[in-house]
Amino acid sequence: MTKDSTGRKFRVIVAKPGLDGHDRGAKVVAAALRDAGFEVIYTGLHQTCDLIANAALQEDADAVCVSILSGAHMTIFPELLDLLKKKGMDDVLLCGGGIIPPDDAEALRHQGVGRLFGPGTDTRDIVRYLQEEIPRRRPRP
Amino acid sequence: MALADEVLRGSFHAIGKAISLVENGAPEGRDLLERLHARVGDSLRIGLTGPPGVGKSTAVDEMAAVLRARGEKVAVVAVDPTSPFSGGALLGDRIRMSKAAGAGDVFMRSMATRGESGGLARATQDAVDLLDASGRTFIFIETVGVGQSEIEVSRAADCVIVLLSPESGDGVQAMKSGLLEVADIVAINKADRGGADRLEHDLRTAFELGLRPRREIPILATQANAGIGIPELVATVEAFVFARKASGAFQERRRLGMEDRLRKIAEFLVQKDLWGGEGAPERVKEAAERVLRRENSPYGCARALIREALR
Structure with missing residues (x-):
């Protein structure tokens, strides 16, 4: 199910922050989510954290999925998390994927970042995770 | 409603949420439009x-x-x-x-x-x-x-x-x-x-x-x-x-556009009451059986369903 009992469809931002230009992974995930019935707002390459947070706000996104292959994840995820909180989006799930060492992923998880998916992930796992996690974080009457 | 005031103040956060409500056909969305229509x-x-x-x-x-x-x-x-x-x-x-x-x-x-x-x-x-x-x-x-x-x-x-x-x-x-x-x-x-x-x-x-x-x-x-x-x-x-x-063509076009929109909304609301209202599936089933028992015609029954739904 990609919508809840009130007819709400899950809206997800898929974004590529920073300078790395490898967007194939992000596109694969965006397409998989689309095919699973999500409304995917794809923002494209070279986004700043501010742009991504603003997009989440205006699009009323349920989740922000970020792909990082540049090694900047320990900078970008905390910054994004902070921005989302500052803008009042405490209930918006921030998760992502890329080349992220397990220790870093664990550290980010403690800060409040959701699951981070590495290379070789089955897209069905991502779909299932979002379908479970979004209604948990953003229950609607 | 606090959300309506926030929308009037121009808060992007509130507008974002408000649009989702109308997009999902939520009752809160319609309330919001009621409250804001004069603006x-x-x-x-x-x-x-x-x-x-x-x-x-x-x-x-x-x-x-x-x-x-x-x-x-x-x-x-x-x-x-x-x-x-x-x-x-x-x-x-x-x-x-x-x-x-x-x-x-x-x-x-x-x-x-x-x-x-x-x-x-x-x-x-x-x-x-x-x-x-x-x-x-x-x-x-x-x-x-x-x-x-x-x-x-x-x-x-x-x-x-x-x-x-x-x-x-x-x-x-x-x-x-x-x-x-x-x-x-x-x-x-x-x-x-x-x-x-x-x-x-x-x-x-x-x-x-x-x-x-x-x-x-x-x-x-x-x-x-x-x-x-x-x-x-x-x-x-x-x-x-x-x-x-x-x-005056500007206002004329807005009026024509609104006529069209009102027709669509009215049709949508009637349809919703007809097929989504309380007891609607039972009424349709009962009506179908009446037609099959030759008690009423399909058109007669359909009209009766509409009268029932609009009541």
């Missing part, structure tokens, strides 16, 4: 349509930049198609709207059609109303862009720009497509590419042949990715609106 009607609504890849999002981005530079509050509602197979959608209009997004003071919302076929979503006009009430002065409505059947936008917008490019096809394409009939202004985008002059000539011929004999359609050349011709396009829109307001 709706001051913004200018500009429709943009044209084939996929012609440069609609880029043109909107550039027009928004021109308008916000002189202090206008701009909003964009960009519609992309929902897959009839999965119900999902890939909404990619933000990619080409980096200026508007970067400015931070342009509200931009992507919308999936969710089964509508006229180039807009069912809730597009509701979203535009919310943006209007929030104090946005210029609201762009960008259609799906499948061409030829995008008539909805001509009812939702005060001025419709049809964007074409030299790759859009020859003059016969221009004559047969339903696209040009909704045009108040035509912009030939990517005008630096070969064939732009030819397309303009073909279009003028098409218009002369009486496709649209009622009035002159301005045809402009633009290169949206470089901002070329965009200030002129904005000026043409404003001249058009000014003239329409002076002649």
Whole structure:
């Protein structure tokens, strides 16, 4: 199910922050989510954290999925998390994927970042995770 | 309701949530529209349509930049198609709207059609109303862009720009497509590419042949990715609106658009009561059995169902 009992469809931002230009992974995930019935707002390459947070706000996104292959994840995820909180989006799930060492992923998880998916992930796992996690974080009457 | 006040104050967070409510057909969304309707009607609504890849999002981005530079509050509602197979959608209009997004003071919302076929979503006009009430002065409505059947936008917008490019096809394409009939202004985008002059000539011929004999359609050349011709396009829109307001055609079009919208809403509400109301499935089942028992005709029973639902 990609919508809840009130007819709400899950809206997800898929974004590529920073300078790395490898967007194939992000596109694969965006397409998989689309095919699973999500409304995917794809923002494209070279986004700043501010742009991504603003997009989440205006699009009323349920989740922000970020792909990082540049090694900047320990900078970008905390910054994004902070921005989302500052803008009042405490209930918006921030998760992502890329080349992220397990220790870093664990550290980010403690800060409040959701699951981070590495290379070789089955897209069905991502779909299932979002379908479970979004209604948990953003229950609607 | 606190959300209504927040929308009136122009909070992007509140507008974002409010649009979701109307988009999902939530009762709170309808309450919100009830509360805000007296504040709706001051913004200018500009429709943009044209084939996929012609440069609609880029043109909107550039027009928004021109308008916000002189202090206008701009909003964009960009519609992309929902897959009839999965119900999902890939909404990619933000990619080409980096200026508007970067400015931070342009509200931009992507919308999936969710089964509508006229180039807009069912809730597009509701979203535009919310943006209007929030104090946005210029609201762009960008259609799906499948061409030829995008008539909805001509009812939702005060001025419709049809964007074409030299790759859009020859003059016969221009004559047969339903696209040009909704045009108040035509912009030939990517005008630096070969064939732009030819397309303009073909279009003028098409218009002369009486496709649209009622009035002159301005045809402009633009290169949206470089901002070329965009200030002129904005000026043409404003001249058009000014003239329409002076002649009364502006208000007339809004009335016709509202008539159309009211019909749609009324049909939607009746349908909802008919098939979604309490006990509706049982009533339909019972009616079907009555017809099969030869107690009443299908038409008689259908009328009875409507009377029951509207009671």
